Amino acid sequence: MSERQLREAICQLAKSLYDRGLTHGSTGNISSRTEDGGLLVSPTGTSFGRLDPARLSRFDAKGRLIDGDPPTKEMPLHTAFYDTRSTAGAVVHLHSCHSVALSLLPDSDVDSFLPPLTPYAIMQLGRVKLLPFFVPGDPAMGEAVRGLAGKRAAVMLANHGPVVAGKTVEAACNAIEELEATARLALMMRGLPARVLSAEQVSQVITKFDVEWDK
Numbered sequence: 489m490s491e492r493q494l495r496e497a498i499c500q501l502a503k504s505l506y507d508r509g510l511t512h513g514s515t516g517n518i519s520s521r522t523e524d525g526g527l528l529v530s531p532t533g534t535s536f537g538r539l540d541p542a543r544l545s546r547f548d549a550k551g552r553l554i555d556g557d558p559p560t561k562e563m564p565l566h567t568a569f570y571d572t573r574s575t576a577g578a579v580v581h582l583h584s585c586h587s588v589a590l591s592l593l594p595d596s597d598v599d600s601f602l603p604p605l606t607p608y609a610i611m612q613l614g615r616v617k618l619l620p621f622f623v624p625g626d627p628a629m630g631e632a633v634r635g636l637a638g639k640r641a642a643v644m645l646a647n648h649g650p651v652v653a654g655k656t657v658e659a660a661c662n663a664i665e666e667l668e669a670t671a672r673l674a675l676m677m678r679g680l681p682a683r684v685l686s687a688e689q690v691s692q693v694i695t696k697f698d699v700e701w702d703k
């Protein structure tokens with residue numbers, strides 16, 4: 489994919505997320521690796537509904553801002569994924585309602601934030617780590633992701649929103665949508681005697697689809 493096509497893809501995917509209410513106002517940020525090892529990043533204070541392909545922040549392979557508007561304040565979160573996961577080609581972060589709601593519940597499982605409801609969440613996200621609350625822009629958020637040593641593709645920032653890394657910008661967006669849809673299901677089924685996937689069924693999915701599963 490050329491850089492021009494990648495710029496268009498980032499903005500179209502962001503707009504699609506925004507148009508369906510998966511993030512709102514000027515929340516959310518998105519980044520992707522470029523072919524030369526640099527990064528394209530959504531600028532600070534921008535809305536996913538109105539990203540301009542020509543104004544994305546452009547970093548070179550050494551991490552220097554070389555073009556475009558100043559990047560998102562949550563840049564340390566993005567670089568933490570790229571630095572610890574060699575497979576990360578893109579990172580997306582949303583303030584999506586159902587994921588945030590699930591993170592507010594006191595009985596949420598810190599190590600497996602999403603209950604095992606469907607195979608697709610397992611296939612696309614692996615185990616999702618629930619991280620504690622951080623003040624927005626706190627570099628400690630990035631440090632918390634680095635502390636996972638690249639073993640998780642998806643984290644949930646409590647009282648804030650999910651962050652997901654994927655091989656491509658499209659894969660990262662699909663996976664974060666899966667996270668939000670599963671959080672919504674978990675809330676719908678809360679208090680009902682849901683038949684969640686058994687440990688054996690989870691393990692069958694992991695084996696069949698060769699899922700990276702941090703035990």
Ligand SMILES: [Zn+2]
Pocket residue numbers: 515516562581582583624648649
């Ligand atoms: Zn945020």
